[in-house]
Amino acid sequence: MALARAAELVGAVLGGGNLTEAFEHMLATHPGWPDATRGAVRDLAWSTLRDFRRSGVVLDRLLHTPPAPAIHGLLLVALTRLRQRPEQAHTVVDQAVQAALELMPGLKNMVNGVLRNALRQRDQWAAWTEADEEARLGFPRWWIARLRASAGEGWEAALAAGNQRPPMAIRVNTRRTTIDAALAGLEGAGLVVRRLDNDALLLDRPVPVGRLPGFSDGLLSVQDAGAQWAARLLAPLAGERVLDACAAPGGKTAHLLECADVELLALELDSLRAQRVDSNLARLGLTARVQVADCRRVERWWDGRPFDRILADVPCSASGVARRHPDIKWLRRETDIAQFAAQQAEILDALWQTLAPGGTMLYVTCSVFDEENAGQIARFCALHADAERVPVCGEPDLKLLPNAEHDGFYYALLRKQA
Structure with missing residues (x-):
């Protein structure tokens, strides 16, 4: 189910839509989704778009023309999952075919054939990626050129960071508590956190806001450390x-x-x-x-x-x-x-x-x-x-x-x- 819903989100972006707005609309139409489902759909859609061209270069070799956005999105999501979980290849292909039955039933055989063909040529994926600058670096060529010209030696590291999951930082409302007290509360909740130079508190990994002690009471906010x-x-x-x-x-x-x-x-x-x-x-x-x-x-x-x-x-x-x-x-x-x-x-x-x-x-x-x-x-x-x-x-x-x-x-x- 997560794969089909993530494919819908990616398809919406391929059609020119905004990812965040599409996801918020999807959540509004599925209010009963548990946190695990929401997180799985989001993670798969976001990671697919971060790695858009890495899957795209594979499809470029296998398709003469892109299919409809929904199926194009499905293939990209499935290839992303195949890279993430190669040991689950059979399951991923089956899930993609079932998703195609839901999205566009007439194209289920095409989805099955493309993904199985991709798996047969899996040992060439790395070479295809390396030969394509957008796939290798994960950004459009014009973006790469602009950053290379302006960022000095840090341009490639900045692009690499832009392809990773973002960090999660906390801002302390010092009108209601102290930074030391907030830090102690987070550590007491079993979270690994460190204080940065501008007093932002950086978690070692993102967590749901419900796990942040004092968030609902207005003691804390989630805000990127750079924004602070x-x-x-x-x-x-x-x-x-x-x-x-x-x-x-x-x-x-x-x-x-x-x-x-x-x-x-x-x-x-x-x-x-x-x-x-x-x-x-x-x-x-x-x-x-x-x-x-x-x-x-x-x-x-x-x-x-x-x-x-x-x-x-x-x-x-x-x-x-x-x-x-x-x-x-x-x-x-x-x-x-x-x-x-x-x-x-x-x-x-x-x-x-x-x-x-x-x-x-x-x-x-x-x-x-x-x-x-x-x-x-x-x-x-x-x-x-x-x-x-x-x-x-x-x-x-x-x-x-x-x-x-x-x-x-x-x-x-x-x-x-x-």
Whole structure:
């Protein structure tokens, strides 16, 4: 059953759909699924899309034309499972044929024939993968080229990390508990955890949130360790007026409020995503004014009172978090990067006028591409004479490539001259 449902998700992505949205819709239609089933479907779909081209190069040798998305997805999922569990080859093929009977009965023989042919040529899979750059590195060629040009010696390690399951990190709500107490609670629950330089607590392996002591009471949140640099770098002070310009789902909003008693306005363009901000704040016992608005249309939401600090966590390619959203790797196009950069420039230019003289703005992306990161900040500073770069951790900016501890992020801090 998990194989068929995962095939539906992969098929939805092949048809141009969003993986997370497709999975959430599937869960809504199967509310009785136990955690084990939900986890199995998710893991298989996500791992198939992370390794999309590794299975794709096998199908390239066996099919003249791709079949319908549902069956194409089924073949990709089955080949992924065959790589993961070679000792279960007979069972996997049988499950795939049964799934084909459910999805498109007329193609069950084709599915059976393709998979058995693939198994007969299994000793060639490694050579086929090695000969194809996208299959070998797990990313589109344009993505590989951009990262190779911008990341220096770390480009290949960053790609390898982007093909792994993401780590799980915890943020402690210091309004309600201490980091030491939270650490002791996690260890007392049998979890292996370590404290990172920015006080993020990194688990040795992901677990359901139900296993996190204090989560339901608002003591803890799940947030990538790289994302937890935002509040620390913006460093709000009590009594200040703070803007989170692109707030959903609210993790950084909450972290800012956990750090200091500030007057915070959280903007979000999408009303449903704005509700998620409200829900997260309510669980943590925090208060902010959440407003649905396009942050670029300043005249529609700004009351004219300048902000002391602004968090500009702008929309981007999400190339630094592709292992969490592996459909991004195959749905994103290189031309999208320039479009994101143009949108980011509009946001920065609009928000700058709302920042008080002497105030600071933290520019954040979860991208690894320079056009959205250092290039964007260079453009902005060239246009705004009153923008002063503030060092971040002793460097002009903070560039985090994906690794075993965190996802990929970019941070740049700007001060508005008085």
